[in-house]
Structures are given as structure tokens and as C-alpha cells.
Amino acid sequence: MSAHIKGSYTGEVSAFMLKDFSCQWVILGHSERRFIHGENEKIIAKKVELALSVGLTPILCIGESFDEYKSNLTMSVIKRQLESIINLHLTSPIVIAYEPLWAIGTGLSATPEKVQEILSFIRNIFITSEMRVLYGGSVNSSNANNFLSMQGIDGVLVGGASLKIKDFIGIIN
Numbered sequence: 001m002s003a004h005i006k007g008s009y010t011g012e013v014s015a016f017m018l019k020d021f022s023c024q025w026v027i028l029g030h031s032e033r034r035f036i037h038g039e040n041e042k043i044i045a046k047k048v049e050l051a052l053s054v055g056l057t058p059i060l061c062i063g064e065s066f067d068e069y070k071s072n073l074t075m076s077v078i079k080r081q082l083e084s085i086i087n088l089h090l091t092s093p094i095v096i097a098y099e100p101l102w103a104i105g106t107g108l109s110a111t112p113e114k115v116q117e118i119l120s121f122i123r124n125i126f127i128t129s130e131m132r133v134l135y136g137g138s139v140n141s142s143n144a145n146n147f148l149s150m151q152g153i154d155g156v157l158v159g160g161a162s163l164k165i166k167d168f169i170g171i172i173n
Helices: 015-020 031-035 041-053 066-070 074-086 112-126 144-148 165-172
Strands: 025-028 057-062 095-098 132-136 155-157
Touching: 015 041, 025 041, 041 057, 041 074, 057 074, 066 074, 074 112, 095 112, 112 132, 112 144, 144 155
Parallel strands: 025 057, 057 095, 095 132, 132 155
Antiparallel strands: none
């Protein structure tokens, strides 16, 4: 979704266009947008605010790189990624999806216990019962139930496995 209300932004989709197509959700801050398109926390916060203003529920993706993970920087990275959103004084619920970059498309995933710890950290930052927190990052039919059965995890954000019907049905079941 574009960070701009209107204008010519080739390759971007406006928030109003998404609403016109009856979209209810929009994924923002995904690692591909952060790293390939250079979206920073300020741009992502602007998009979250715009999405909420038109009635879309943002799914905000956050997560650390492999080097940050190995250097024990996960919590500081997450806190930094959430700081600009905290300052928005949100009046509508958003969804936070913890997607460690090192797990996206690699077949590696964080342990359910580590995910639970991180999602608890996120909830403590926001302190709201309306917010949902998800895990994404190489979620598949073999590991989805491990995540979904953990306390404090409201769901999973499925990427590549959603393109494989057998895996996706396995996750749904």
C-alpha cells in the first residue's frame, strides 16, 4: 500500500483503491519492502496511520536479520521497529506479525518458545487486549500446530506454504 493519499505512484496501490475492492487487511513493513524498497520506520508508521484512517486493519511485519539474531539483538530490533507505531496513539486495533528475516523462505523457523517470548515482549510494549500477534517465517503444515498451540500466539502469517495446496490445507486443518 502506498504511503500517499493520492497522486501518481507507479507500482503502488492506494489505500482508497484497496477499500474500493473491499479489502479489510493490508500487510505493511514486510522485509521485502523494508530492504528492497528502502521503507524505513517513518514510512511504515505513515502507512499504518493511513491504513487505519481509511478503515483497513494493518498487519505490521517486524523481525530481525540473521546477524541481529546471532548477536542477541532481537528485542532491541523489535523495539526500534515498533517505536514509531507506539507514538501514533492507535485508536483501532492492528496486527503485529513477528517474521524473523532469517526464517522467511529458508525452511528455518524460530522455536515456539522463542516466539512466545518475543510475542509477550511485543504485548508488553503495546499493553492492549485488542491487538493480535502472529508468527510468520517458514510456517508449514509440519510446524503450524506447534505455534498455534502456544499461549499468546493468535495465529500465523503464512507465506510460501500458502502456494502449496497440500501444505496450506494441512495448516488450516
